[in-house]
Amino acid sequence: MAASAGPEIERLIALLSKLPGLGPRSGRRAALALLKKRDTLLAPLTAALVDAQAKVRTCSVCGSLDTSDPCAICSDAARDNRLLCVVEEVGSLWAMERGGSFKGRYHVLGGLLSALDGVGPEALRVGELLGRAKGGEVSEVILALPATVDGQTTAHYLADRLAPTGVSVTMLARGVPVGGDLDWLDDGTIAQALRARRPA
Amino acid sequence: MAASAGPEIERLIALLSKLPGLGPRSGRRAALALLKKRDTLLAPLTAALVDAQAKVRTCSVCGSLDTSDPCAICSDAARDNRLLCVVEEVGSLWAMERGGSFKGRYHVLGGLLSALDGVGPEALRVGELLGRAKGGEVSEVILALPATVDGQTTAHYLADRLAPTGVSVTMLARGVPVGGDLDWLDDGTIAQALRARRPA
Numbered sequence: 001m002a003a004s005a006g007p008e009i010e011r012l013i014a015l016l017s018k019l020p021g022l023g024p025r026s027g028r029r030a031a032l033a034l035l036k037k038r039d040t041l042l043a044p045l046t047a048a049l050v051d052a053q054a055k056v057r058t059c060s061v062c063g064s065l066d067t068s069d070p071c072a073i074c075s076d077a078a079r080d081n082r083l084l085c086v087v088e089e090v091g092s093l094w095a096m097e098r099g100g101s102f103k104g105r106y107h108v109l110g111g112l113l114s115a116l117d118g119v120g121p122e123a124l125r126v127g128e129l130l131g132r133a134k135g136g137e138v139s140e141v142i143l144a145l146p147a148t149v150d151g152q153t154t155a156h157y158l159a160d161r162l163a164p165t166g167v168s169v170t171m172l173a174r175g176v177p178v179g180g181d182l183d184w185l186d187d188g189t190i191a192q193a194l195r196a197r198r199p200a
Numbered sequence: 201m202a203a204s205a206g207p208e209i210e211r212l213i214a215l216l217s218k219l220p221g222l223g224p225r226s227g228r229r230a231a232l233a234l235l236k237k238r239d240t241l242l243a244p245l246t247a248a249l250v251d252a253q254a255k256v257r258t259c260s261v262c263g264s265l266d267t268s269d270p271c272a273i274c275s276d277a278a279r280d281n282r283l284l285c286v287v288e289e290v291g292s293l294w295a296m297e298r299g300g301s302f303k304g305r306y307h308v309l310g311g312l313l314s315a316l317d318g319v320g321p322e323a324l325r326v327g328e329l330l331g332r333a334k335g336g337e338v339s340e341v342i343l344a345l346p347a348t349v350d351g352q353t354t355a356h357y358l359a360d361r362l363a364p365t366g367v368s369v370t371m372l373a374r375g376v377p378v379g380g381d382l383d384w385l386d387d388g389t390i391a392q393a394l395r396a397r398r399p400a
Contacts, residue, residue, distance in 0.1 A: 005294060006267045008255055012248040018241055019222075019230040026221035032291050033220050034249070035256055035265050041218055042253055048212040049234070049246040055208055056235055065235050067206045091232050094205060 009035070061132075063108035063125050065090050073097075073106060080104045082139040084132060086158065088112055088146060096144060104142075107132060112150040113157055124154075126161065133165045143171040209235070261332075263308035263325050265290050273297075273306060280304045282339040284332060284367075286358065288312055288346060296344060304342075307332060312350040313357055324354075326361065333365045343371040 005013070009031060017027030034042045058064070059071035066072055073079065083104025087093045093106050109124045133141055141162055145151040159169045175193040176185060185193075205213070209231060217227030234242045258264070259271035266272055273279065283304025287293045293306050309324045333341055341362055345351040359369045375393040376385060385393075 005265070006256070006272060008248070008251050008267050009265065011244075012252050015241065015245040015248050016219075019216075020233050021226035021229060022219075022221055028294065029221060029291065030219040031252075032265075032289075035252065035290075038253065041215065042249065044211075045215040046246065046249040046253055048208070048215050049242065049249065051208050052212050052231075052235065053238065053242055053246055056206075065205070065209065065232075067208050072206060089232075090235075091229065094228065 062093075062106045063090075063110060063128070064093050064106060078103075081137040083142065084129075084138045084140070085142045085144050086129060087144050088151070088154075092144065092146075102142075109145075109154070112145065112148075113154045114150045115153075121157065121161075126158070129158070130161060130165065133162055133167050138167050140168045140170060143169065145171070147174060262293075262306045263290075263310060263328070264293055264306060278303075281337040283342065284329075284338045284340070285342045285344050286329060287344050288351070288354075292344065292346075302342075309345075309354070312345065312348075313354045314350045315353075321357065321361075326358070329358070330361060330365065333362055333367050338367050340368045340370060343369065345371070347374060 012034070013024070013027045013031045015027075016022055016030045017024045019027075022030060034045065055067040056065055057067070057069050059066055059069050059074055061070045061074040064071045064073065068075065080103055083102070084107055085096060085102055085104055086107045086109060087096060088109055088111065090108055093108060096102050096106070107125065107129050109126070109129070111119055111124050113119055113121065113124070129141075132138060141158075143155045143158060145155045155171055162169050173196065174189065175196060176182070176189065182190065212234070213224070213227050213231045215227075216222055216230045217224045219227075222230060234245065255267040256265055257267070257269050259266055259269050259274055261270045261274040264271045264273065268275065280303055283302070284307055285296060285302055285304055286307045286309060287296060288309055288311065290308055293308060296302050296306070307325065307329050309326070309329070311319055311324050313319055313321065313324070329341075332338060341358075343355045343358060345355045355371055362369050373396065374389065375396060376382070376389065382390065
């Protein structure tokens with residue numbers, strides 16, 4: 001493939017192709033775009049990557065990624081210590097933050113229990129979660145885990161483990177998404193939304 | 201958006217989102233993947249970008265990108281100096297090379313004539329092309345330009361400009377692509393393939 005491009009460009013294409021959302025063909029297009037826009041794209045992206053590599057670390061409290069440890073959320077005094085939201089990954093934490101309505105703390109599990117993939121509790125940050133729940137400040141743990149089999153298995157497991165601590169354990173509501181047309185919803189969601197119906 | 205991620209990560213996401221094929225959402229996913237795979241993805245990609253920035257330059261002969269100037273193709277003694285293939289962009293050159301059947305030299309125009317976008321001949325490497333065609337070694341100029349309005353306008357313009365040099369000017373054949381089902385082809389291609397029919 002494009003042996004004419006020289007090993008440096010080939011290596012760049014191969015690495016760009018590994019990014020989620022890019023393949024060999026779009027990786028090549030991305031490499032070309034970078035090489036064409038040296039000053040506006042290649043140089044700033046290189047600097048940003050060097051920066052990220054040097055500065056971004058995992059928060060020792062919640063497991064999120066930030067340039068400071070503890071991260072900006074963990075060290076934000078305005079946030080509510082009583083609410084602890086458990087998410088699968090940093091991406092889910094960012095999604096919650098974009099929602100903008102949660103003002104408590106987070107705990108990033110680092111994955112989900114999965115019998116198929118052989119992921120057990122010891123591979124996740126479960127011990128740290130129990131430690132924080134027992135710490136005394138937390139009064140409610142909100143399990144914001146995906147509505148998948150693995151997500152629900154993990155939620156049930158965590159609820160069991162958290163029960164002895166006495167904190168209340170809740171999970172995100174299931175139902176019709178905002179802007180969701182019933183025609184396009186799967187049967188499971190409709191059934192759950194019907195079961196959890198509320199006064200209009 | 202994800203203000204919690206810190207300015208360094210936000211900058212990385214914004215820059216990744218500018219790559220062709222990535223948007224704000226996939227840019228975020230790419231940034232997360234990079235930060236999670238520090239040693240296998242972030243570090244090598246950073247090194248590759250630093251390398252590309254330092255070493256890759258535009259070939260002064262053909263206009264392609266390579267780490268040497270003249271590029272590997274221009275300095276390859278085994279290639280045929282009599283054949284000169286004109287392409288729009290470096291991406292088209294790479295596509296021709298993947299085909300693997302062309303063993304002549306290239307000339308990268310750097311774009312196409314476009315009345316709509318206000319691209320005139322002076323914005324393209326037309327003068328350099330005429331210079332190479334007049335050089336004496338070239339006997340045939342192959343116009344490998346896209347089968348679009350701008351591509352064909354540019355091809356006609358170049359054919360006119362090249363006529364006084366006496367070199368023969370050809371262009372890629374139009375027809376049914378390999379593996380192409382007639383059902384899926386547009387009428388224009390079928391008409392051209394019919395006009396250019398040949399003995400079976």
